[in-house]
Amino acid sequence: MNIGIIGVGLIGGSLALSAREHIPDVILYGSNRSEANLQKSLDLGLIDHKLEENLIQQMDVILIAIPVDAALDRLIDLLDEVNDNALIIDFGSTKSAICQHIALHSKRGQFLATHPIAGTEYAGPEAALPNLFGDKIQILCETERTRPDLLEWAQDWFRKMGMNLREMDPIEHDQHIAYVSHLSHISSYMLGKTVMEKEKDHATVFDMAGSGFASTVRLAKSAPHMWIPIFKQNQQNIIETLTEYINNLNQFKNLLEAGKFEELHEQIAEINGIRQILDGITKTKN
């Protein structure tokens, strides 16, 4: 079986490792925007061969793991080109735009839109991890529009990886993911920015910042070439979450300025309820 991976980075490289582990006799082909990173993914053994354009027709499955704007750009051409039994799966963080983009394509049945809730703040083939997807949620969108035999193959592979499958409407996906992923990134970026602006002398930040700060700004390391396209595609939902977040911060600041510490206490006691939710996440997905 031939699998082509468009974008052998953190996600694509981890998919390569999972394919190697769970799919018998797989031969892995890869492409990458950066020739240097493509060479690295060959050197690391993530892929067996470069995925040249003239090999697309020989692929049984194509995995798309590139920034969400680039995925939109490539998808139509890829669908046009693949053979009639090939499956194309995308793994991006936004789902509405891509599902809409492909809705009327004659080969729509050969496409599956997914979003694995897995990742780290690192990028590139060296960031690939052998069990990145184990015990993680895999969101599948519009499964009724994917050809049943192809869908079944994909679900089977994801289950072998240890993923927990959830079906979700792409519009609902984009609304919810704005809250639990996209907003976290922005809060983290802006926290990093605020501290960096203040503490021009980095040595002082370094001296006084502990693991709590490191945890809240960890996502601020995430690369803009991945995240700007996400912000672009999910612009409206993100603006909504950001508005609510800023309102909550302003409300907190007003209470603090007014010295209403009892109200702040009640508010925080309620927020502590997130402990149960988080313990669940850590336990099942870590």
Add this chain to the structure above:
Amino acid sequence: MNIGIIGVGLIGGSLALSAREHIPDVILYGSNRSEANLQKSLDLGLIDHKLEENLIQQMDVILIAIPVDAALDRLIDLLDEVNDNALIIDFGSTKSAICQHIALHSKRGQFLATHPIAGTEYAGPEAALPNLFGDKIQILCETERTRPDLLEWAQDWFRKMGMNLREMDPIEHDQHIAYVSHLSHISSYMLGKTVMEKEKDHATVFDMAGSGFASTVRLAKSAPHMWIPIFKQNQQNIIETLTEYINNLNQFKNLLEAGKFEELHEQIAEINGIRQILDGITKTKN
């Protein structure tokens, strides 16, 4: 040597473990607001005896590890009561108020104000960790006002624990710590609040939230009885950091609404520079 610990929780309990490891023939006495937790700290072997009021005079060292408002309330009485060679060390997250509170006390030389940059989001004696302070920064304020022999004893113990000592003015401490600790907690609390408000159905949050979300809202588990007094004592500095953070978020939102993605890209690329700072923190402080 007798050491009394006021507040045998995460910090006090971890100090007990460090004292047991590094101070020969130490006998540990403890007190706690909660009788149940005090009993737990005895059961866990963190302390040897309850610190009854009538034993205060027999203590060689007293460690204060209670919320910062309670610390202010207790400190004068404790200083009045201790014998003339005892040292009182406080470990709270704010330093200006306590240093000012004690400035004119006749036994000022028997007091040392510190802030260990160490902790977790958990509380109580079960949260105590044997090596919580290893490789962590210990900030010392106004060391010139502590009696040299007592200061030397404390520094020696902290160094044995593996702490890296830094001297800092208490006002400067409170300004800086607002950025790298207090603001992180508020951004985390408000992120938790925003998501909880939206997702009344917790199952959905749970399904879609990954390790990135868990990381940014980890501090939202922190207890209000610890944090409200900190917000109270460091009110002005926190309001300042919060204002800057909200400004940055509003600016980000405006750029997003205006579709200025190139500017956002540049901004994030610059923020990525925090990677070096964070790698430093992780390496030296974990």
